[in-house]
Amino acid sequence: xxxxxxxxxxDVIYACDFETLYSAGPLLASEFDWSIxxxxxTQEAVLSVPDISCEHCVKTINGALGALSGIESVNTDxxxxxxxxxxxxxxxxxxxxxxxxxxxGYSVAK
Numbered sequence: 650x651x652x653x654x655x656x657x658x659x660d661v662i663y664a665c666d667f668e669t670l671y672s673a674g675p676l677l678a679s680e681f682d683w684s685i686x687x688x689x690x691t692q693e694a695v696l697s698v699p700d701i702s703c704e705h706c707v708k709t710i711n712g713a714l715g716a717l718s719g720i721e722s723v724n725t726d727x728x729x730x731x732x733x734x735x736x737x738x739x740x741x742x743x744x745x746x747x748x749x750x751x752x753x754g755y756s757v758a759k
Contacts, residue, residue, distance in 0.1 A: 690737060690738075690739065691721055691735050691736060691737050692735070692736060692737075692738050693733070693734065693735050694733070694734045694736070694743065694746075695731050695732070695733050695734075696731060696732045696733075696734070696746075696747075696750075696757050697730065697731055697757065697758040698710070698725075698730055698731065698732050698750065698755050698756070698757055698758070699730055699756070699758050700730075700754070700755050700756065701725060701726075701727055701730040701731075701732075701755070702727065702730075703727065704727075706725070706727070706755070707725040707727065709753050709754075709755075710723070710725045710732055710750065710753065710755060711723045711724075711725055713749050713750070713752070713753045714732070714734065714746060714749060714750070717736075717741050717745065717746065717749060718740050718741060719736050719737040719738075719739070719740025719741030720734065720735075720736050720741060720746075721735040721736060721737065722734065722735040732750075734746065
């Protein structure tokens, strides 16, 4: 099926198993809510970081990870000593995330 750049994104939607959106009819790329599609490609992770102990840790971790390309959100929790992330694995790998934490002095428990 050949389409110009201004035509519908139905093939992309269908390929991602969004049949309910696809069945609503063809959409122009400019009309499509891309946040739905982006949510489908991001991943969430919860990392156990035993050295988290204070607000300084929270600011350091949130700042370092938030500066990485591909990190959508970071939430560091002191009581549970965890870091919750939403990230795009096409832009940043878990190895890069862990290395960044290590560079800041925080190790991830395996």
